[in-house]
Amino acid sequence: MPLRSKTLFYSLGYLILSLLLFSREPDVLLHAQFWGEDGWFWFPDAYHYGISSLYLPHTGYLQTDDRIVAFSSLLLPLRDIPTLFAVMAFFFQWLPCAFLLSPRCKNLFPSTIFRFFIATLVCLIPNSWEVYVNLTNSQWHLAFLALLIVCSAPPRSIADKLFDISFLILSGLSGPFCLFLLPVAFLRTAIERSSTNITRFCIVMSTAIIQCTTILLTGERTHMLPNLGASPSKFTQILGGPLFLSPVIGRDHIKQLELLHSWQTGWLPWGITLVGLLLCLYAFQKISALRLPLIFATIVLTAGLTHPAGSSTTAWDAFLVPNTGMRYFYIPLCIWIITLATLTFKGSIPIRFTSGLILFCALSFGFRRDWHYPKENDRGFTERANYFDTALLGTIVTLPIRPGTFVTITK
Incomplete structure (x- = not known):
């Protein structure tokens, strides 16, 4: 296939994947609201603690992707911040699907049509409402992306190398998944010893050490084990x-x-x-x-x-x-x-x-x-956010949070 035709095919494929993902619940992007920890922790912590919120652990470990987006959102009025959260969550969820389709996964699944097929299946996977386009659960999508990066063919360009390194680091510092990915990265390196796989393993191991240290220092007092009833x-x-x-x-x-x-x-x-x-x-x-x-x-x-x-x-x-x-x-x-x-x-x-x-x-x-x-009902977030943006310092505002809860923030 000529290079121009390949570029057109992949561009069309990426567009189709994004439209399929968007079609599952357009209102999550068009009328965005905070979801869970988005409104309980990420935005309030960034608002009150500023740049120091970037390295605050949550439930025992670092969740850097959420913290970075929340800190960046401080440049916007409150009414627009959930939209930024939703757009970034959408991007993080779309990325593994796009990566599956891309030639980077050709070593796993040689057929381009088959890669498009399974990428579509991942986009539309049932029983996934809880992880659909919310920043809090974007760590699961980044973990899936990190798995694909570890298993994928070596990057052929500087842009691909930067992509791999950046998202392995971001995923590794966003949730505990680097600890689960570490044995996989080790096996990948043992099976095919190359500079690319060694580099990936070192990145995963470094983030695992950071997360493990954070968990050991804070996890015992922030994360209580529930009764399993197994x-x-x-x-x-x-x-x-x-x-x-x-x-x-x-x-x-x-x-x-x-x-x-x-x-x-x-x-x-x-x-x-x-x-x-x-x-x-x-x-x-x-x-x-x-x-x-x-x-x-x-x-x-x-x-x-x-x-x-x-x-x-x-x-x-x-x-x-x-x-x-x-x-x-x-x-x-x-x-x-x-x-x-x-x-x-x-x-x-x-x-x-x-x-x-x-x-x-x-x-x-x-x-x-x-x-x-x-569809999530409109519970008046925009009106409350506009009130917060124009309120005096010290004003206490209650904001609706998906699904079905609230958070109180002091300006």
Whole structure:
């Protein structure tokens, strides 16, 4: 394909991915509001502490991407700050999809059409409302991007090198994921020893040391472990439901399955879990491009199941509630759906048939049902923000925060 045609193709592909991502809930960008920690911590900390907020840990570790955006937002009036947050969150979420499509991942998936296909699947992944275009959860998208960078081909230009270094550092200092990525980067370097892989490993290791030090110094007093309420039956319900089945039938429809006798007796979630694990094991053994992503997904899922954020109920019970804790499944979900797509075109005939059937059901039901997210009602943020911008120093203003909460800020 001529260079000009390639450039046009990729530009069109990137545009399509951005439009698909935008279509899931346009109001999140068009009528932006703070989400969770965006309004509880990132903006208030930047507003009150200024540049020193950049190195404040949260829940035991650094979250640099949120802090940088929040500090930069101080140049804007309050009414426009959620829009900046949403635009940056959209960009961070779009980046892994665009990187998947790009030639940088050609060593993993040689077919450009297939890369566009799986990038589209990631854009439209079901059961991902909690991580959709909000700055707080952008660390999950950056972690996925960091995984792709570690697994990708060596950069061919200075711009690509700067991109890799910048986003490995940013991801490494935004959440604890560099600790999970470290063994993957080590294995990548051990498998293919090159200056590129050594550099990537050193970056991941450096950020892991920084985050580990921060966690050891502050984590014990800022992050209490919840009661898990773990059991074998809940384990299979979690893997069989929110992970393996949610992209197939849609997250909210799993509650209907839970009314079935076969689900309540346990054999249905056990069966779904067994099929999912066997397909992943087959992919791990037969498809080299999926080995490191599957290892990373396993580490992330294990960490999420054993060390989730605190909850008013037992953590594993909360995972079974729709739209609760779904961020812990986002990266495993992406790897699972990429695994299904890959196995549909590779492997033995029974594996292709099984994976293809599951993927067909996912595209027919799960992706269609979860394409659009529920619209957040306007709770008067713009009016309150305009009041804050014109108020006198010392004025106390209460701002609405998605989903369904408030924050009080003193000017």
